[in-house]
Amino acid sequence: MSLRKLARRRLPYPAKQGLKYIYSAITTRVRYGKIFSDTYNFLQESQWWSREKLEQYQMQHLSRLLHHAYENVPYYRRVFDERALKPEDIQDLHDLRKLPYLTKEIIRENLPDLVARNYHRFKLEYVTTGGSTGIPLGFCRERGVTIPKERAFIRMLWNRVGYRISDRCVVLRGNVVQSAPKGKFWRYDPLNKSLILSSFHMTDDLLPHYIAKIREFRPDFIQAYPSVITILVRFMKKNNIEPFPTVKAILCASENLYPWQRELLEEVMKCRVWSFYGHSEGAALAGECEVSTCYHIQLEYGIFELINNDGNPVTSEDELGEIVATGFNNFACPFIRYRTMDLAAPLNAKCKCGRNYPLLKRVEGRLQEFFVDETGSLITWSDEPLRNAQDRLNAYQYVQNEPGKVLLNIDAKNKFSISDVERVKRTFLDLYPKFDIEIKFVDHIPRTKSGKFRFLVQKLPIEFGDFSK
Numbered sequence: 001m002s003l004r005k006l007a008r009r010r011l012p013y014p015a016k017q018g019l020k021y022i023y024s025a026i027t028t029r030v031r032y033g034k035i036f037s038d039t040y041n042f043l044q045e046s047q048w049w050s051r052e053k054l055e056q057y058q059m060q061h062l063s064r065l066l067h068h069a070y071e072n073v074p075y076y077r078r079v080f081d082e083r084a085l086k087p088e089d090i091q092d093l094h095d096l097r098k099l100p101y102l103t104k105e106i107i108r109e110n111l112p113d114l115v116a117r118n119y120h121r122f123k124l125e126y127v128t129t130g131g132s133t134g135i136p137l138g139f140c141r142e143r144g145v146t147i148p149k150e151r152a153f154i155r156m157l158w159n160r161v162g163y164r165i166s167d168r169c170v171v172l173r174g175n176v177v178q179s180a181p182k183g184k185f186w187r188y189d190p191l192n193k194s195l196i197l198s199s200f201h202m203t204d205d206l207l208p209h210y211i212a213k214i215r216e217f218r219p220d221f222i223q224a225y226p227s228v229i230t231i232l233v234r235f236m237k238k239n240n241i242e243p244f245p246t247v248k249a250i251l252c253a254s255e256n257l258y259p260w261q262r263e264l265l266e267e268v269m270k271c272r273v274w275s276f277y278g279h280s281e282g283a284a285l286a287g288e289c290e291v292s293t294c295y296h297i298q299l300e301y302g303i304f305e306l307i308n309n310d311g312n313p314v315t316s317e318d319e320l321g322e323i324v325a326t327g328f329n330n331f332a333c334p335f336i337r338y339r340t341m342d343l344a345a346p347l348n349a350k351c352k353c354g355r356n357y358p359l360l361k362r363v364e365g366r367l368q369e370f371f372v373d374e375t376g377s378l379i380t381w382s383d384e385p386l387r388n389a390q391d392r393l394n395a396y397q398y399v400q401n402e403p404g405k406v407l408l409n410i411d412a413k414n415k416f417s418i419s420d421v422e423r424v425k426r427t428f429l430d431l432y433p434k435f436d437i438e439i440k441f442v443d444h445i446p447r448t449k450s451g452k453f454r455f456l457v458q459k460l461p462i463e464f465g466d467f468s469k
């Protein structure tokens with residue numbers, strides 16, 4: 001009998017779990033390779049380490065990274081030499097502050113010097129990210145290493161809400177599906193047992209086909225960009241459509257999950273909505289666990305600092321800080337003290353799950369996702385003004401071009417009356433009394449190239465604090 005058949009047989013609980021484990025270990029190695037498999041197995045253990053052991057591990061990796069950067073990366077050699085420092089001078093997190101921040105501008109201007117000289121060009125993979133500011137950021141990853149490690153970390157995080165490698169997933173993550181123009185809006189990825197749905201055809205007339213296909217596929221999980229699954233879930237709510245009974249959790253990624261989105265997803269899908277903080281640059285990672293929605297900072301992934309707008313480490317739970325990250329998974333183009341332009345607040349507590357990671361109370365997300373008032377203060381945007389008008393909307397988007405003023409573009413399904421418009425304005429001004437708002441009706445609100453939907457297009461250049469010098 002093949003391993004696959006063996007693993008699928010209905011066996012008493014303990015035996016079945018044992019075989020499933022063996023099956024999963026073998027297929028993981030075959031499917032995803034040694035680096036993925038080793039990292040995944042390591043993380044299964046390390047997630048239960050004491051804080052002391054995790055920090056020791058971090059210091060060993062930091063030392064290795066700094067020595068490598070000093071020896072092989074011209075930009076960092078310069079940084080050390082200019083400060084008369086050697087890698088041995090950095091023994092702890094306090095010492096790490098002797099090194100300057102790495103900003104997106106520095107990366108753009110110095111990329112060739114940020115690539116390690118001891119990496120053959122075939123080992124380098126050049127990538128660009130859209131960047132929340134709209135200006136692309138290009139950098140290199142280590143081919144065949146950075147991505148398998150990243151994938152192992154993410155799978156391990158999903159594991160906390162019951163995900164197993166053999167589980168079936170629906171993917172709603174900004175994918176383009178080649179056959180979509182011919183009326184087939186999905187494709188099956190057998191390697192990952194995933195049904196990938198086009199994110200660009202989710203209109204009211206086609207969504208019933210999506211829903212029927214998801215039901216037929218019987219997924220265990222749905223991986224989604226929050227803004228994309230929101231379209232599906234709003235449609236299901238409006239039409240009183242039952243959730244998918246096999247789905248154990250919605251695995252959100254790559255965008256802020258706003259509290260109103262979590263509420264809506266939980267209400268309609270009737271399952272756990274799970275999220276994590278990460279970014280394409282791969283220097284910081286923090287995920288929720290099985291018992292909490294606080295983000296656990298993954299210490300094996302890199303060094304995570306929270307810096308307030310005076311340039312000092314954040315200590316209080318009431319204080320927001322910019323996430324400054326040093327990543328361990330990309331020695332080809334090291335990111336040391338990288339300013340992510342993402343904001344978060346710490347939580348000074350230990351999670352009931354028993355893991356010893358530091359926690360984040362909240363991740364406020366990208367700097368570009370805040371309103372800016374006339375004094376330059378950052379203020380969280382809200383969907384409240386349009387909450388009662390969802391059934392008359394295709395989409396909406398705030399645009400800010402100058403401090404204290406917001407343009408609200410509305411793509412309306414049904415006509416808004418004058419009193420509707422007045423109500424939206426009034427609710428907005430109750431929330432944001434220092435702002436002016438202009439409402440404009442438009443025919444279409446475009447997605448980003450990666451298929452995400454941006455609720456706020458912030459055109460002002462925002463800096464959290466001028467502490468980089």
Ligand SMILES: [Zn+2]
Pocket residue numbers: 288289290291292296351352353354355
């Ligand atoms: Zn926990």
